[in-house]
Amino acid sequence: MKRIYIVRHGQTYINRYNKMQGWCDTPLTEDGIAGADKAGETLKNIPFDIAISSDLKRASDTCDIIIKHNVNRDEIQHLATPLFREHFYGYFEGMDTDMAWQMIGGPHGYKTHYDLFKNESIDTATDWIKEADPFHDAENAKEYWHRLDQGFDLISQLDGAENILLVTHGFTIRSIADRFGDFDVSCGPRNASITMMTMTDKQRKVTSYNQMKL
Incomplete structure (x- = not known):
């Protein structure tokens, strides 16, 4: 069984200004860096076998900060991929x-x-986001999950990786918790919060959502 520790990236400037942030990217604020450090301290004794993040800089930077705290920091490979973008x-x-x-x-x-x-x-x-977009460039659910499912397929193929750090984004974590768990997702995950997921050959299950501590 794989245990996936899903962390939302630290606060960014666009988060601070309450703006929509999908593929557009802004740096972590000082609070965002501090939040990533705190998540790293919380997870420092989990011997991660691999770290995966969105390739957007706010997620990749958060992942690197968390890795620096980890007991396996000298061995952890960090894979940044567009499959887990927002x-x-x-x-x-x-x-x-x-x-x-x-x-x-x-x-x-x-x-x-x-x-x-x-x-x-x-x-x-x-689906309504794409419908309301006058250019219809936004991803609908089918397009979005086609991408995310490729990301989970990638994780499933990681032989021997049991403890996995995954740093991604708020709407993505919300979507994962809605599909694979039973949680009230009307409130999104906080920056640097931790959501737990287990994965076997037969099942993906979110076991906790939007926690600041394990």
Whole structure:
């Protein structure tokens, strides 16, 4: 059985300014670096066999910070891959978050993303993002999961890797928890929070969500 420690990247400037951040990227703030350090301390005694992150710099940098704290830091290979990038928001990249979600959820009767996520699946929200994008560049659920499933297939092929660090993004962790767990995902994972997932040949299961401690 593989144990996957899924960490959301530390706070970025766009997070601080409450803007949509998918494939666009900004650096970690001082608080973001401190959060990554804290996650590293929390996970330091987990002997990671490999570390995987999104190839976006905010996730890759967070992963490197966590690795520096780890008992296996001298042996851990860090694989950065676009397969675990955040959802691509298309037209909404960089837009004020509340304004964007009003445009996405408004036509369906939702004024806030909290109300939307409380009542609809994440996959439905993902489809609505592409629907509301005037360019239709944003990923829909089918496109998004085609990419993420390739990432999980990659993990499943890592023979001998039992403890895996995965550093990715808020909407992605929310999507994983919604599909493979039974959690209230109306509140997204906090920066540098830890979500636990187990994987066998037959099952993927999220066992805890949005925790700051193990």
